[in-house]
Amino acid sequence: NAGVTQTPKFRILKIGQSMTLQCTQDMNHNYMYWYRQDPGMGLKLIYYSVGAGITDKGEVPNGYNVSRSTTEDFPLRLELAAPSQTSVYFCASSARGQPQHFGDGTRLSIL
């Protein structure tokens, strides 16, 4: 009963490097989301998707890209890592009108 799986759990990047945060869910949810959580702040929506092939920007999309080629997977891409992107990233999924299920998070540091 995996739910939402995020990899990696931790990563350190150098400024200017790129990486992809992976997210997969096995609940056949149409809706998927990427959030970032900064200390003392509420979670902020980066990107979301309402189904395969459909993505849209959230509140803080700059510096990130996503794709949704399958129902299960929703990877988040950082192209040119910047110190401001140091954060904890959460992926979530849900059925329409239902509570969201969250992954365990990816702690990312950019130095």
Place this chain on the structure above:
Amino acid sequence: KNEVEQSPQNLTAQEGEFITINCSYSVGISALHWLQQHPGGGIVSLFMLSSGKKKHGRLIATINIQEKHSSLHITASHPRDSAVYICALSQYGNKLVFGAGTILRVKS
């Protein structure tokens, strides 16, 4: 002004105490969510409600739509309840707007 305001920001209680965490909001919503986040851990949805009251074990969530206010109550608190409790709003679709969270510590 934030759309979602939680109070208190920090709360320390003794084991066994009755705890209340409040959430006020300033926009129309389709539902309000309460979530729990343990230190270093993931986030779990506790309640999703659009009216009235819901109960699960020692946790009770209430909402007053007219006053734009919700409360999360914990009865007979226990150290394992120590966590961050987060209020979030659904406005349209499934997107959530989150409060900053309330850090709860229950001492034995």
